[in-house]
């Protein structure tokens with residue numbers, strides 16, 4: 137059994153193989169290689185726990201055997217939601233070993249997001265933690281079973297009952313031989329999450345071949361080696377800390393991943409000093425907090441050599457402070473879960489590193505920068521980014537209508553970013569055409585939130601736009617036309633929370649207006665809303 141997804145055309149796949157980008161090995165080879173090369177080296181640090189490569193592999197194998205004995209295998213999918221704990225990687229590798237493709241939901245995701253993912257992949261397995269509000273009791277699991285009738289296995293962290301305890305499954309050796317049946321390397325290994333600009337969150341099928349290439353090439357670009365100690369402080373499942381080069385890149389290089397619960401500076405500083413962390417990956421607001429906290433707390437960051445920053449635009453003034461004040465090199469990373477990742481290189485000039493978001497990983501990443509008519513613009517002129525290549529997907533999972541808009545006839549994915557190519561060949565992100573708010577690296581699809589606001593009986597029109605914010609870069613503001621006066625921001629917030637949307641998607645502000653400004657073609661005039669935000673309105677909370 138395999139999962140259906142949009143494949144690369146034969147000719148492209150052949151070329152990627154000939155060039156050595158696709159090596160036709162499952163992602164599990166990352167772990168297998170290290171188990172053979174350095175079984176006792178520490179791979180993972182989580183709180184007081186240290187796991188060697190051998191120990192990681194043993195636990196992942198136990199879990200794989202446990203699940204295989206229950207009939208899970210290639211063609212099956214899993215909904216996984218874990219915080220930043222060692223178990224995240226153990227589960228990831230265990231599922232890869234038996235060919236089960238997971239979606240790794242963010243810990244901040246709630247009922248709406250998880251239900252949507254379950255709807256789309258129809259999981260047979262749920263892995264979660266009792267510590268999450270949705271899994272404190274079994275009510276939501278019941279709802280997931282209604283959505284996905286084939287859901288037969290549940291494994292939870294913090295669960296007392298052995299048959300549903302994730303820890304028990306990881307610790308208990310298999311009764312029989314451990315099965316090893318990853319999906320073929322050109323099949324779906326797992327699903328990555330799209331930042332999204334549509335009503336429902338989309339899923340991105342990633343194959344072993346394409347993802348493994350991005351990981352290996354990223355590890356080379358960032359010069360990872362067995363001495364690398366990587367602080368994973370962003371959500372472990374996000375594409376950036378997972379693969380750019382992220383934890384998988386570090387495992388590939390035989391280094392060590394140190395887990396942090398969040399990018400909160402003081403806890404991270406303590407981990408850096410204690411474990412000799414050499415590299416960290418952050419979003420811009422977190423860097424701002426680190427820059428502020430480091431001198432005040434006399435942080436010992438001597439071991440830190442490289443700070444990667446990505447996920448949202450990083451102001452040049454802040455970028456310049458990183459080497460001076462944190463004592464490490466800066467690398468800007470402009471990536472997307474759909475594929476294409478750009479890095480400033482470690483030997484780029486200071487000016488490039490401070491003002492650009494880098495260039496693609498692969499010589500075969502094709503980047504087009506297009507004007508409104510779809511013609512390529514010259515260097516130095518802003519245009520919309522479209523890309524295809526050896527690790528850029530060819531279509532969202534089971535979303536033909538959206539794919540028709542997002543992917544052109546040549547297979548180029550339109551990311552919705554407005555970029556400029558410099559004469560040196562670097563990209564600079566200067567804007568966006570997608571209807572999305574980038575709240576400090578967390579992406580909010582305007583359409584999704586507008587649809588939820590419109591579900592309130594007193595709301596007739598809703599428009600969500602980005603507003604500038606000194607720390608977050610952007611925050612969100614909802615403009616609303618009401619059927620009748622009386623509803624306030626608190627009531628609408630409550631409405632959204634009750635619908636079960638992740639908290640980071642809640643509008644930071646609400647503004648009530650009499651009529652919704654429309655464009656000539658009858659769409660909400662978002663630019664008009666953004667402009668009007670600059671003028672204070674009495675009804676704004």
Ligand code: J2J
Nearest residue numbers: 331375376380446447448449469470471472473551565
């Ligand atoms: C401006 N905008 C950026 C940057 C991403 C590495 C790093 C980041 C992501 C990521 C990722 C940006 N400057 N440096 O997957 O592997 C915005 C763009 C982009 C969108 C993708 C990785 N880096 N962005 O952020 O899928 O708008 O991936 O299209 O979450 O984030 O978001 P996401």
